[in-house]
Amino acid sequence: MATMKFYCDAERCIECNACVTACKNEHEIPWGVNRRRVVTIKDGEHGERSLSVACMHCGDAPCAAVCPVDCFYTTDDGVVLHDKDICIGCGYCFYACPFGAPQFPENAAFSSRGKMDKCTFCAGGPEDDHSSDEYKKYGRNRLSEGKLPLCAEMCSTKALLAGDADMVSDIYRKRIINRGASVLDWGVNYDKAKLNS
Amino acid sequence: MLKQSLVRPVKHVLKNLSILVLLAFAVISQPTFGAENGGPEGVIIKDPGSELWRNVRQRQFAETNTQMKSVDANILIRTSGESWRNYRMNELIPRAGGALFLGLFGVFVFRLLRGRMNLPEGLSGRKILRFTLNQRVAHWCTAILFVVLGLTGLILLLGRKFLIPVFGSEGFSYIAVTAKVLHDYLGPAFAISLIFLFVLYVRDNLLSPKIDLQWLMKGGGLIGGHASSDRFNLGEKGWFWIAAIVGAAIVVSGLVLDFPIFGQTRETMEYYHFIHTVAATIMIVASFGHIYMGTIGVESTFEIMQTGYCDSNWAKEHHDLWYEKVKDSAINGESASSAVGSSQKESTDTA
Numbered sequence A: 001m002a003t004m005k006f007y008c009d010a011e012r013c014i015e016c017n018a019c020v021t022a023c024k025n026e027h028e029i030p031w032g033v034n035r036r037r038v039v040t041i042k043d044g045e046h047g048e049r050s051l052s053v054a055c056m057h058c059g060d061a062p063c064a065a066v067c068p069v070d071c072f073y074t075t076d077d078g079v080v081l082h083d084k085d086i087c088i089g090c091g092y093c094f095y096a097c098p099f100g101a102p103q104f105p106e107n108a109a110f111s112s113r114g115k116m117d118k119c120t121f122c123a124g125g126p127e128d129d130h131s132s133d134e135y136k137k138y139g140r141n142r143l144s145e146g147k148l149p150l151c152a153e154m155c156s157t158k159a160l161l162a163g164d165a166d167m168v169s170d171i172y173r174k175r176i177i178n179r180g181a182s183v184l185d186w187g188v189n190y191d192k193a194k195l196n197s
Numbered sequence B: 001m002l003k004q005s006l007v008r009p010v011k012h013v014l015k016n017l018s019i020l021v022l023l024a025f026a027v028i029s030q031p032t033f034g035a036e037n038g039g040p041e042g043v044i045i046k047d048p049g050s051e052l053w054r055n056v057r058q059r060q061f062a063e064t065n066t067q068m069k070s071v072d073a074n075i076l077i078r079t080s081g082e083s084w085r086n087y088r089m090n091e092l093i094p095r096a097g098g099a100l101f102l103g104l105f106g107v108f109v110f111r112l113l114r115g116r117m118n119l120p121e122g123l124s125g126r127k128i129l130r131f132t133l134n135q136r137v138a139h140w141c142t143a144i145l146f147v148v149l150g151l152t153g154l155i156l157l158l159g160r161k162f163l164i165p166v167f168g169s170e171g172f173s174y175i176a177v178t179a180k181v182l183h184d185y186l187g188p189a190f191a192i193s194l195i196f197l198f199v200l201y202v203r204d205n206l207l208s209p210k211i212d213l214q215w216l217m218k219g220g221g222l223i224g225g226h227a228s229s230d231r232f233n234l235g236e237k238g239w240f241w242i243a244a245i246v247g248a249a250i251v252v253s254g255l256v257l258d259f260p261i262f263g264q265t266r267e268t269m270e271y272y273h274f275i276h277t278v279a280a281t282i283m284i285v286a287s288f289g290h291i292y293m294g295t296i297g298v299e300s301t302f303e304i305m306q307t308g309y310c311d312s313n314w315a316k317e318h319h320d321l322w323y324e325k326v327k328d329s330a331i332n333g334e335s336a337s338s339a340v341g342s343s344q345k346e347s348t349d350t351a
Helices: A018-027 A062-066 A092-096 A132-138 A165-179 B002-028 B048-056 B080-114 B133-162 B164-205 B209-217 B234-258 B266-297 B302-307 B312-318 B320-329 B333-342
Strands: A004-008 A037-041 A049-053 A072-074 A080-082 A160-164 B064-066 B126-129 B309-311
Touching (some): A004 A049, A004 A165, A018 A037, A037 B048, A049 B048, A062 A072, A062 A080, A062 A092, A092 B080, A092 B266, B080 B133, B133 B164, B133 B302, B266 B302, B302 B309, B309 B312, B312 B320
Antiparallel strands (some): A004 A160, A037 A049, A072 A080
């Protein structure tokens, strides 16, 4: 049993938005719905940083707590998923979520909210793995094939990490040991830094 | 004064300190670059990570951009959602549930203590027009919409706790989605209906301090005895103004929540959700009293809103001052029931 987590290394993210595009393409996400987005802090100023953010698959997920129809569940891998057959599109999860992860297609009458859509950690939904129903509602199920979320797998600078929390934090810890808290503000003396991993 | 006297010595100390720091800097600032972590050794630099994470959590102002066009997309972490979660789960649901229970319990206890309020002289058979057709239509439109909106709202608020165990997750989903659609689509109709109700009823619901105070001192005849009143007593006026003012709050906040397409932020939605739920709880609890008094609580009351006519003895008992004004217009029971349809048109402006 693992606990899947994302982590975005702000020292590495170059705001290329490839994770956003990969996600949209992999899951055939409609216009206006953004399971993942890149936010840049202090764009064009000293100390500029970018972070890629999506559903963080919280341990005590606020969306699941406030849902009036109780459509959320957490998988054995610690991934927070929801059942679109039960979701009523009320938007409460969007109010409660700190990350702005829940998205709503405006496809119902009078532009009211459709059923909620969010990052699945590429783990599909409650339907049978790799069924066409699952793909239509939730997109690709990569986790069941032993693959990690596509956004992280194809990140060109390896800023976006995904996987078991322990492994992700191990990788990040090694980076910190090698480079210090920040490379962008100090500048690294590459001659003497130990770039061993 | 106090502030100034405090600031001055502090400023002094700061000045001295800054000189000290500068001196110290001059002594040790022979930076040896190329230390293990690549940073200058011997000089303490504020961890840039801490500033980054303060910005990420929006604890200090920093401009954030994103290519996404949706509302609030440039906010990375928003902590106020947690307060809304706590409000909804730990305050609203238990307190609203408790208030509803206490309201029903109060009506039940009142019934046990006071029993049905009957007319001491019985029915006279003579009828007086009390509500015009327009007034009755406005009342029943508002009333039916209110009951539907109230029930659907409560299903969405309390259903997870009480209905999922009964109907199962999928069964309740059908109920909840029906409730949501009804609630969303009938809300604006309730707003219009409430405006008509207000216009048609406001004249006789304006407070008349002397009569209303007397009515209040006598406990409104609820405990016993007789309290005189005009066309509407203070209790009815109270309900009218709750419907008007609390109802307006419900309607305005409801419309903001109903149409999430005008760029409302999540904070706006949470704020209006708070107003909507508090106001709706007040109105639902207050409605228990009105529904009880209008149906099984007082003899011969329900038929007045059905037919528009009240018995002259009912008017004498409950609204004596009004009865004195209109008693000459009383007609016989049979002609009243046949006149319900035809005489409405000319009498819409009376009463």
